[in-house]
Amino acid sequence: MATLDSKVPPGPLAGKWLKHKSDIKLVNPANKRKYEVIVVGAGLAGSSAASSLADLGYKVKSFVFHDSPRRAHSIAAQGGINAAKNYQNDGDSVHRLFYDTIKGGDYRSREANVHRLAEVSVNIIDQCVAQGVPFAREYGGLLANRSFGGAQVSRTFYARGQTGQQLLVGAYSALMRTVGAGTVELHTQSEMLDLVVVNGQAKGIIVRNLITGEIERYAADAVILATGGYGNVFNLSTYARGSNTTAIWRAYRRGACFANPCYTQIHPTCIPVSGEYQSKLTLMSESLRNDGRIWVPKKAADCAKDPNSIAEEDRDYYLERMYPAFGNLCPRDIASRAAKRVCDEGRGVGTSGLGVYLDFSDAIRRLGENGVRERYGNLFDIYHEITAESAYKTPMRIFPAVHYTMGGLWVDYNLMSNVPGLFVLGEANFSDHGANRLGASALMQGLADGYFVIPYTVGDYLAAQKPGSRPSVDGPEFKAAEENVRTMTRRFLDNKGKEPVSHYHKRLGKIMWEFCGMARTREGLTKALELIPALREEFWANVNVPGSADTLNQSLEQAGRVADFIELGELMCRDALTREESCGGHFREEHQYPDGECKRDDEKFGHVAAWEFQGADKVPLRNIEPLNYEAVKMSLRNYK
Numbered sequence: 001m002a003t004l005d006s007k008v009p010p011g012p013l014a015g016k017w018l019k020h021k022s023d024i025k026l027v028n029p030a031n032k033r034k035y036e037v038i039v040v041g042a043g044l045a046g047s048s049a050a051s052s053l054a055d056l057g058y059k060v061k062s063f064v065f066h067d068s069p070r071r072a073h074s075i076a077a078q079g080g081i082n083a084a085k086n087y088q089n090d091g092d093s094v095h096r097l098f099y100d101t102i103k104g105g106d107y108r109s110r111e112a113n114v115h116r117l118a119e120v121s122v123n124i125i126d127q128c129v130a131q132g133v134p135f136a137r138e139y140g141g142l143l144a145n146r147s148f149g150g151a152q153v154s155r156t157f158y159a160r161g162q163t164g165q166q167l168l169v170g171a172y173s174a175l176m177r178t179v180g181a182g183t184v185e186l187h188t189q190s191e192m193l194d195l196v197v198v199n200g201q202a203k204g205i206i207v208r209n210l211i212t213g214e215i216e217r218y219a220a221d222a223v224i225l226a227t228g229g230y231g232n233v234f235n236l237s238t239y240a241r242g243s244n245t246t247a248i249w250r251a252y253r254r255g256a257c258f259a260n261p262c263y264t265q266i267h268p269t270c271i272p273v274s275g276e277y278q279s280k281l282t283l284m285s286e287s288l289r290n291d292g293r294i295w296v297p298k299k300a301a302d303c304a305k306d307p308n309s310i311a312e313e314d315r316d317y318y319l320e321r322m323y324p325a326f327g328n329l330c331p332r333d334i335a336s337r338a339a340k341r342v343c344d345e346g347r348g349v350g351t352s353g354l355g356v357y358l359d360f361s362d363a364i365r366r367l368g369e370n371g372v373r374e375r376y377g378n379l380f381d382i383y384h385e386i387t388a389e390s391a392y393k394t395p396m397r398i399f400p401a402v403h404y405t406m407g408g409l410w411v412d413y414n415l416m417s418n419v420p421g422l423f424v425l426g427e428a429n430f431s432d433h434g435a436n437r438l439g440a441s442a443l444m445q446g447l448a449d450g451y452f453v454i455p456y457t458v459g460d461y462l463a464a465q466k467p468g469s470r471p472s473v474d475g476p477e478f479k480a481a482e483e484n485v486r487t488m489t490r491r492f493l494d495n496k497g498k499e500p501v502s503h504y505h506k507r508l509g510k511i512m513w514e515f516c517g518m519a520r521t522r523e524g525l526t527k528a529l530e531l532i533p534a535l536r537e538e539f540w541a542n543v544n545v546p547g548s549a550d551t552l553n554q555s556l557e558q559a560g561r562v563a564d565f566i567e568l569g570e571l572m573c574r575d576a577l578t579r580e581e582s583c584g585g586h587f588r589e590e591h592q593y594p595d596g597e598c599k600r601d602d603e604k605f606g607h608v609a610a611w612e613f614q615g616a617d618k619v620p621l622r623n624i625e626p627l628n629y630e631a632v633k634m635s636l637r638n639y640k
């Protein structure tokens, strides 16, 4: 059974991080050169970590499966990044950001980590401005802010609808400066396919060169995974198509606990699904809810009408009606469920009936079309490209879609997993968002982890490792891990089945969306736990992977990723079935109040569930980390 010691430092909440930084072990500058650290992933979390560690003096090797770090999924982030700067003088503070994040996560995150996140948020903005990130500014030159869901202050910094792209250019510049200086060795088009554990500690990885097919071994003193989220388990999502779970899943199979896998975020404002041949979904940023108003017709009979012809009194601005205090800016889980509810009532719009309107006519009257264009122009362009409709003339049609995963590998306060030497950053860890992430908080967390947390905490682990004690890549653990990768590759290529990998990915996605999506039931999850193992069996018996192992072979890459998604999907359903309560994005229909709100069970489930692999075809072990709240009282989440 794994030991889950959160290592939360003692003392008052607001002083924990400061005290911890003063107490943890340091590595002296001359010794730092003797340690090698592997960083897998170069999105916001990975790039910021790799460059910061290299600047401290560690030797860093960075691995990405993309052809450039600039292709990481982080580039897609649109709306913004939160920070408790209180530039608007509207009552914001570190405590308020901390509190909003804890409440937004439905009291299922670790208090001390979230407080630290709120504290360092202010440093992130300074760091990025110093790098030249072009955040939006007011006319007088000060940085501008807008509002995001779950907050009543304006604390979101943004660069039009391209915040992730601009932040990534900043982090990428920092990374490439260290690559140029020779302190980071960058390996692109290199996919990590296994973790190497020596004497119980993470000491290396096995990588496939995606161009030549070569399998390579790399040893290090510590391994950091910053490999992003796993929402593509649903097949259709707003994630970049390449995002996958392989790095963290293979680490799970080597002993790292997987925490809260069922916590998935369904974002309320995405372009609705349009057909069977779609490969991804598109987000319309939450920032649009600053000025757009969400509604459906009051009468189902009006749903097919031109929205502009529906009179004001026949429209139901349901979020404003149900949640007057937060209105259109209530958190994502709540807005998504409300959209599902009105569609279930038969009041959805669009050809599928699975859509609601996001209407800018009030904003256009107030700000003029150009005013709206200035704020959201590129998002309106994206919408037009995809739907051939102008949202300046007719309301956008939106519907919830999978967008983010709050679950991930379990980490302690130092961001180290239960496998010593294995650290996990960004969306890949379970960290700070509990059962629901607030908008604009993922970028904040990824950069907090990479720029401000790991540079301190990795030293605490390395200081206890003898300099130069890295194992040789010729050791038995490396050989066994390489053989594991080769066996899986051979199995795919020798299979000669009938169906392509995508066939199984689509079928898995449908099972996950139907039974482990926006609403979950005991009956549905039990059924999914029968369907997924059967799908897994069929996949291995009948998948067809053409080509060979020693060239670029995208079917082979996909096969490994989908094999992992199938196993992960099963774990997600098991986690959702076991968690007999509703909280945040995890909505169990059996556990709700009469008004449809989530009914938590703090006594039985006020904990993190961290699953431990027990071997293929064996039920994994469910470990728990109790959540002890010292500064905040677990209470009913209310946005009314």
Ligand SMILES: Cc1cc2nc3c(=O)[nH]c(=O)nc-3n(C[C@H](O)[C@H](O)[C@H](O)COP(=O)(O)OP(=O)(O)OC[C@H]3O[C@@H](n4cnc5c(N)ncnc54)[C@H](O)[C@@H]3O)c2cc1C
Residues within 6 Å of the ligand: 040, 041, 042, 043, 044, 045, 046, 063, 064, 065, 066, 069, 071, 072, 073, 074, 075, 076, 077, 078, 079, 080, 081, 082, 163, 164, 190, 191, 192, 193, 226, 227, 228, 229, 238, 239, 240, 243, 244, 246, 247, 283, 403, 404, 425, 426, 427, 428, 439, 440, 441, 442, 443, 444, 446
């Ligand atoms: C459309 C969209 C808009 C969003 N907008 C916002 C927003 O406005 N504000 C906000 O806060 N959040 C937003 N998010 C969420 C946010 O973008 C992500 O959570 C965040 O960028 C994740 O960063 P990351 O560094 O953890 O991972 P990623 O950016 O996903 O990077 C993962 C990296 O790992 C590498 N990798 C993965 N597996 C392997 C492997 N096996 N071997 C080698 N390399 C590997 C990849 O190549 C990549 O470099 C948005 C998300 C989406 C989908």
